[in-house]
Each structure stands twice: as structure tokens, then as C-alpha cells.
Amino acid sequence: xxxxxxxxxxxxxxxxxxxKSDNIELVKVYSxxxxxxxxxxxxxxxxxxxxxxxxxKSNADVAKNLHSVQGEVYKKSLDKGIQxxxxxxxxx
Numbered sequence: 001x002x003x004x005x006x007x008x009x010x011x012x013x014x015x016x017x018x019x020k021s022d023n024i025e026l027v028k029v030y031s032x033x034x035x036x037x038x039x040x041x042x043x044x045x046x047x048x049x050x051x052x053x054x055x056x057k058s059n060a061d062v063a064k065n066l067h068s069v070q071g072e073v074y075k076k077s078l079d080k081g082i083q084x085x086x087x088x089x090x091x092x
Contacts, residue, residue: 003037003040006037010030010034013026013030013033017030
């Protein structure tokens, strides 16, 4: 849900609570709104963590495969006596 919606609701409820400080129901609704905002933010952050974990694993797999292939090419070029093969610096 859009966070601006929560922010507008929060401001509206705070204004009502200041105007009608004897209304306990407004405080309960305000409390529930804050709980919902926290739930949404926790779920949002959990998705971020999962995304970055998967991205890091994928990047590590790509780097591992790249180094493995480059190592094999370099080794085969040496076995066949091919001169002049120079891997990209920092890649092997």
C-alpha cells in the first residue's frame, strides 16, 4: 500500500486526537494504523533482504563460472602450446 496514504491517515488521526482528546477509540485506531505500517515495512524489508541474498549468490556463481572457464581456456592453450594467450588481468 502507498505510504502517503498511511502518512495522511496518521496526520488526520493526530489532528482528531488533539481536538477530541477524550475519545479513546481514536487512540485505538491510531495505534492500529501504526501497527499496520510496521507490518508493511517489515514485509517490505524482508523482500529486500531476500532479493539481495539471491543477487549476491547469483553474482558469486557467475564469477565462479567465469574464472573456471577462463582457467580451462588458459590451461588448454598452454597444453596445445599456443603462445600469446593472456587472460584479462585480475580475471584468472
